Amino acid sequence: MELNKGTARKLGGSLVVAIPSGVVRQESIHPGDQITFTVKKQKKSFRGVLKGISDFKEEDKFFHD
Amino acid sequence: MTNIVVDAYTWIHYCRDGKYAEIIETYLLKNTCFTSSITVAESVSKVLREGESPRPLIEAIHALSQAVPFDEALAEETGRFHTSMRKKRKHFGLADAALYCTAKGLKARILTNDHHFAEFKETILLEKEK
Numbered sequence: 133m134e135l136n137k138g139t140a141r142k143l144g145g146s147l148v149v150a151i152p153s154g155v156v157r158q159e160s161i162h163p164g165d166q167i168t169f170t171v172k173k174q175k176k177s178f179r180g181v182l183k184g185i186s187d188f189k190e191e192d193k194f195f196h197d
Numbered sequence: 198m199t200n201i202v203v204d205a206y207t208w209i210h211y212c213r214d215g216k217y218a219e220i221i222e223t224y225l226l227k228n229t230c231f232t233s234s235i236t237v238a239e240s241v242s243k244v245l246r247e248g249e250s251p252r253p254l255i256e257a258i259h260a261l262s263q264a265v266p267f268d269e270a271l272a273e274e275t276g277r278f279h280t281s282m283r284k285k286r287k288h289f290g291l292a293d294a295a296l297y298c299t300a301k302g303l304k305a306r307i308l309t310n311d312h313h314f315a316e317f318k319e320t321i322l323l324e325k326e327k
Contacts, residue, residue, distance in 0.1 A: 175226045178257030180214030185247040188209040192243045194235060195291035 137174060200305035201228045203262055204241040204296055207308050207323070208232070212244075212254050216287065217310065217323040224308055224321070230262035233299045235292055265299050273299045289313055 138149040151161065161167060201224055201322040223228070235259060241251040258264070258274035267275075272295075293313050300307045300319055307314055310323040 173284040175261055177222060177226075178253065178261065179211060179218050179222050179252035181257060182209075182212040182244060182249055183214055185209065185213050185244060185249055187215060188212070188240070188243055192205070192239065192246075193290050193292045194239050194242075 199228045199310050200303050201230045201321070202231050202265075202280045202296060202300040202303065202305045203232050203236070204307065204309040204311060205236045205243065205292075206310050208236065208254065209243055209257060210310070210323075212257060217327065220323060220326045221308065225261045230308075231265050231299070231303055231305060232258050232262045233265050233296055235295045239292060240249075265303070267295060267299075271295070271298055271302065286313070295306045 134156055136152055138152070140147040142148075151167075151168055155161070159167075203221075203225070206222055207217075211218050211225070237255070240254055240258070244251040244254050246252070275291065275295045275298045278298050279289065279291050282289040282294060290313070293311070296307060296309075296315065297319075299305075299315070305320045307317065307323050308321050312322075314320040315322055
């Protein structure tokens with residue numbers, strides 16, 4: 133099954149995510165149908181968040197001797 | 198999906214967008230990654246000594262990996278392993294021993310570019326991945 137992504141939106145005390153129309157058609161889902169799904173938070177990139185610093189060197193290690 | 202322990206070099210290199218950053222990001226996003234509390238301390242100290250806030254680094258570590266506390270059992274194992282390694286290699290550090298023992302306990306590989314780890318089968322050496 134293809135991995136689908138969506139944005140969580142607040143609804144009362146819960147969060148809701150829309151099922152993409154393509155998935156609705158592919159799975160023939162109708163209002164009131166029971167469905168199963170897995171939820172996993174998408175990992176965000178932090179690449180380059182500290183661009184100004186130099187590489188970690190041997191002398192930066194704890195207990196360096 | 199593989200368990201991977203990420204060392205301080207790798208976190209700093211990723212955050213500074215070094216030449217292996219793309220490879221590191223692939224490993225971070227596609228595997229279950231762990232960071233030793235000793236690595237957190239080393240990385241935070243490095244960033245602070247360069248006059249930057251460690252907040253973005255800490256956010257990255259928390260978002261992309263699970264912290265592994267350095268507890269008493271791990272400390273004892275680290276001490277034993279450090280002693281055995283020192284018989285072979287004079288400059289094998291205690292932090293390196295702690296990282297290796299953390300990975301061993303998690304049955305994880307070690308993502309690093311540190312040649313002190315080159316001899317271990319668990320190691321993913323960044324320069325060989327390029």
